[in-house]
Amino acid sequence: MNLAEIPMSVMQKLGIDRMWALEDALAARPDGLHATADSPERFEIMTEIIKRGYKRPDSLRAMPHMAASVIGILRSLQTVDKNPAQPRTHISEAGLAKLEAYARSVGIDDIGYARLSPELVFKNKAVLHENAIVLTMEMDKGRIDTSPSEQSFIEVHETYHHLGRAANQIAGWLRKRGYSTHAGPALMGLALYPPLGQQAGLGWRGLHGLLITPRFGPRVRLAAVFTSIENLPPCSENPHGWIEEYCNLCHRCAKECPPQAILEQPIVHANGRVTCTETDKCFPYFAQNYGCSICIRVCPFQEQDYATLKSHISKRQHRVTD
Numbered sequence: 245m246n247l248a249e250i251p252m253s254v255m256q257k258l259g260i261d262r263m264w265a266l267e268d269a270l271a272a273r274p275d276g277l278h279a280t281a282d283s284p285e286r287f288e289i290m291t292e293i294i295k296r297g298y299k300r301p302d303s304l305r306a307m308p309h310m311a312a313s314v315i316g317i318l319r320s321l322q323t324v325d326k327n328p329a330q331p332r333t334h335i336s337e338a339g340l341a342k343l344e345a346y347a348r349s350v351g352i353d354d355i356g357y358a359r360l361s362p363e364l365v366f367k368n369k370a371v372l373h374e375n376a377i378v379l380t381m382e383m384d385k386g387r388i389d390t391s392p393s394e395q396s397f398i399e400v401h402e403t404y405h406h407l408g409r410a411a412n413q414i415a416g417w418l419r420k421r422g423y424s425t426h427a428g429p430a431l432m433g434l435a436l437y438p439p440l441g442q443q444a445g446l447g448w449r450g451l452h453g454l455l456i457t458p459r460f461g462p463r464v465r466l467a468a469v470f471t472s473i474e475n476l477p478p479c480s481e482n483p484h485g486w487i488e489e490y491c492n493l494c495h496r497c498a499k500e501c502p503p504q505a506i507l508e509q510p511i512v513h514a515n516g517r518v519t520c521t522e523t524d525k526c527f528p529y530f531a532q533n534y535g536c537s538i539c540i541r542v543c544p545f546q547e548q549d550y551a552t553l554k555s556h557i558s559k560r561q562h563r564v565t566d
């Protein structure tokens with residue numbers, strides 16, 4: 245039997261059940277940041293695939309990355325017990341510059357800082373600290389341009405693997421220097437990352453609900469490291485809000501989504517959280533078509549230069565006011 249033939253239920257027993265037990269242990273701790281009654285449910289992809297009887301995408305080359313992601317998730321949860329009892333809470337400017345240099349050396353593309361609100365923590369979950377170092381990692385354009393395909397599926401899982409590993413490395417680097425940390429995984433995160441990325445100034449939420457970043461558009465994966473460092477520099481002003489206006493004129497992702505899962509008008513909840521897609525429409529297509537990614541592929545922000553797209557909006561604004 246090759247790796248791709250291992251039944252999903254066996255994989256779940258080997259990794260996911262253990263992950264849930266560790267997540268429950270973290271949520272049972274009195275410290276940390278806990279979800280509220282208003283928090284969103286995390287969509288449990290593996291369980292849903294088994295429940296609905298979908299066949300796992302037949303990609304032997306993606307399997308080692310998926311397995312490595314699960315091992316990385318277990319590591320991120322197991323290592324919270326290795327934190328110092330009296331952690332440091334402040335970092336100097338020089339220390340922050342070294343942290344950012346280290347993050348880039350392990351493959352991180354962009355770094356931002358934000359304070360996580362409990363409404364963004366998934367229901368019944370917790371993270372160790374509210375102070376978040378938010379991380380992005382680019383996915384290869386050539387591979388994503390083939391989506392949905394085995395190539396794009398591999399790229400997504402390779403990026404999850406590498407980003408999850410980098411988050412663990414950054415958490416370990418900080419822990420060695422006396423800080424308490426909890427690496428938030430790229431795959432199966434414990435909090436909603438796109439709004440956290442927006443809060444950190446790394447981009448703006450697109451109509452498809454993904455974070456649109458200036459360098460790579462939505463062609464990135466996100467992770468976070470939660471830490472005891474209280475003086476991370478917050479983003480005072482996010483310059484990417486104009487993206488919302490661009491989306492209002494574009495709607496390409498909504499038009500090209502095969503099951504029409506992207507809402508033409510996102511739902512804004514009372515606590516400010518925004519729902520952009522209908523999971524019940526997206527998931528069957530996503531799960532049976534190599535994780536889809538069409539909404540990433542067709543987004544103009546992953547094809548064209550950010551400044552060029554911004555100039556379209558500026559010119560339009562001038563025409564309206566002239």
Ligand code: SF4
Pocket residue numbers: 500501502503504505506521525526527529530535536537538539540
């Ligand atoms: S992943 Fe595919 S199915 Fe899901 S919202 Fe994006 S385009 Fe639609």
Ligand code: SF4
Pocket residue numbers: 450451452453490491492494495496497498542543544545
């Ligand atoms: S495809 Fe268009 S509407 Fe959709 S997120 Fe990208 S820019 Fe916005």
